[in-house]
Amino acid sequence: MEPRVAISCNHLKFTYFEESRPILDDVTLEIPEGSITVLMGSSGCGKSTLAAVLCGLLPENGGFLTEGTIELFGQPLKEMNPSKRAAFVSMMFQNPDLQFCMETLREELYFCMENIRIPAGEMKEKAEIAAKAMETEHLLDRPLHSLSGGEKQRAVLTCIYLLDAKCIILDEPFANLDPASVGDMMVWMKMLCKEQGKTILAIDHMSDHWIGTADRFVLLGRGAEILAQAENEEDLEKCKGIFKQEGIAYPGIWAETEIAPNENDFGDFGLYLKQLKMPKKPVSTKKRLFARKERIPANLKAQDSLLYEADALFPQEKITAILGPSGCGKTSLMMTLLNQRKYLGSIEVVEKAGAREVADIGMKGTFAEVGIAFQNPSNQFITQNVTAEVTDGLSRRYPEESEEQIKERAIAMLDTCGLKPYQEFSPFMLSQGQQRRLAVLSVLAAGQKLLLLDEPTYGQDYISARALMDQVREKVLDEKLTVIMVTHDRGLAETYADVIYNVKDQKLCLETGVGK
């Protein structure tokens, strides 16, 4: 028997503004019941918009659906109110922080049940059944904001399980998860599909982790036009050309990415971590008025630490990548290197001029030497103009130069990253990928010698990730910068990093690079 059609759309045309170019241009798609389909495409191709339109969240929350119809199991989506829609389709979004309205998972589950009008008396039992099925019982009463990204996405899945919608639409739900959590999620996806008969439609710009799980891959081009479809690895192999042309990552793309080899001469200079202990509860180095001076207890135990007696060397003028599961202390290490957190043990900066302890350098000194690019690039901007973001650092670095000269330099830098056309824009107007490139440029412009990059390629398609990392690498070679980056993307790390550390058992384990 042919499976029923779960989601179907016909000749969809969607725009955000009445007169502009349609984001979705004549999209026709059918998703069979009980299947896992992955929609892939480069940033800005309209795949996220398509997901929101298929859920009915758009145009309800903005934009115009000028043509086309959508049906869920043969029923027109237009005629459903949110409560009824929830029986057919639930959505899971990219940012795990932004999917809840209550304080704990239990309350969130109650909220879901109130929406679909389940009597109060049945709520407790139903919530516990759902939590048991998704193995989230231990999370039920913990504040949601204290959960890790992976746990949050599991919590969302618990809500979806409880709502018992026939289809689940996922909008890049794994962009912020470490590989172990992604593997975990794949198991749940399979379970929901095969045992519960759910239809799953996922949007992603990576295919690696879906292989073996997904039944079908659909490649989208501009305007969410369907370019190709693949059902297995061989099919995917055949589509490589389209992947390349669209700038999306296919499995193993990083292994095939070739960059000019780097000399492997590690000097004695760099950052030396010796017996470093970082407490789980961060202790700020900031001096506060009236507040008691905080200290890390000298006898800090391993179970209260993130890193415990960790040793490492981050060599000068090289790129070091740090891998490891979320919550293992990668971001905290960044903060510690930036002199924001107290630590036990020692972090020594060894240079030609001699050795210094990070904690002794002082805040001002640190910021003069260390630059940081945060995970959320929009936190980075201090002006409302793309060019000004870069000139701000440049004018501090070259105080003797005239305004025109500085501007010229800035525009040249923007040009290397394809940002020249946007020089008069507000930085917030740029796409995620462009914002991230600008954030890194703004740090590069200021001329600090040590650069900390927190997940520099999170949520980016292959082509933007490459452009960004090429730029960073060029600067490392030309301007003798030292880069330390935290990432989940092993392929990227193996391609670009000279040294790779993996955080395991509270230690930094060396994988490639520096001999002891």
Place this chain on the structure above:
Amino acid sequence: MRLSTLDRINPFVKSIVILVCCIMMAITQSWQVNVAVFLVWFAAMLVFSKCKIKSLILTLVPVVFLALIVFVSGLFAGNAGVDSDSLYTVGNLESALVLGTRILSYVIFGLLFAFTTDSKEFIMSLMHQAKVKPKFAYGVLAAVNLVPTLQREWAEVNLAYQARRKSTGIIPFGPMFNTLVNGIRWSENVAMAMESKGFDGEGERTYSIETRVGAKDYIYAIVSVVIMAVIIVVFH
């Protein structure tokens, strides 16, 4: 032994009663009334509520400081630009006392509410007793639950300003702008997430908790107003 009477009063009733008390207080201009109000309700919190005394006192410290400043500024205020032999007159002392103690008495009501009320319950009672539409109630809840995320980002933005060696100014409009950009983007995401869970801001729904108004709430209301009236009569 401390009771938990105040903690269990319906939040909406509690807020209305507090408003009534504040208005009664506003009609009087007497520092004795203010001080009495402060002491009585402070004592009530110690006995009839299980709120954390230590953090209550810690919160009160800056308030007392503020009250003191307002008192002193009231003392000097009348003399601005006026030549006078003495710095203050008795009339000024009296009015400065009113101004300073007024802060104390207001804040004690505010803290009575803040320290004995669960925020979720307050919003639920706004929905059930004040007939606020669910979309407003849950919208506010969602925004309030974003606070930890917003605080984290706020700290990061401020750190970015520091790291890029740019001052944020006395009133940090720069970081505020970044946070607003994030916040507005997020509000859209959260709204969509809520709707995708079947939330319909106006339609029918069931409720896991339904706040009610019972006998104890009426008693609380009457007792509060009577105490207030007694204080005014005795000290005014």
Place this chain on the structure above:
Amino acid sequence: MNWKLKDILMVAVVGVIFALVFYGANYLGTALTAVLTPFGYGPLGYQLIYGLWFMAATFATYIIQKKGVGIVAEMLAAVVETVLGGMFGPMTLVNGFIQGFGCEFGFMITGYKFFNLFTLVLSSITCAVISFIPETFFYGYLAYGGQMMLIMLICRIISSIIFTGIIVKIICDGLAKAGVLKGYALGMKQKMKEAK
């Protein structure tokens, strides 16, 4: 107007962010009061930054550009502040209503036809004046006497024009330029300007 969930959330989240700023502004107000006290102008300390507290109303009205937005927005902000444990508790709600009405009044008397710097400033003035009246009783400003009260009112109007009028305009126009107001009237206007 018919409020959508995302409008409510936008205003509430903005309210939360403003509340974060108010938290610091309270200390600033106290500091200003302390500094001005020796000169006899202590009561002006808070008045000088009072406009900060009216920002939510004009902010939302300027972005959404519909009737009744000011009152609801300021009330939402007040509920948020109360829930976050604001010092003045439920009194914040009353103040929120009065301030919201004050801001609304400025747009109302121009028939909700214009949403520009002029109406923003007008609205800041009406808000400053209208919110001042009940406070003379609540906070006992009467005790300061007529002359001081007049100076206080003038300070409040100036502060309101700066924060509630001009700075709100700058921030909102910046947000529109940053492209985050796509779904709102102000963002649409910006988009139309760019198209031309």
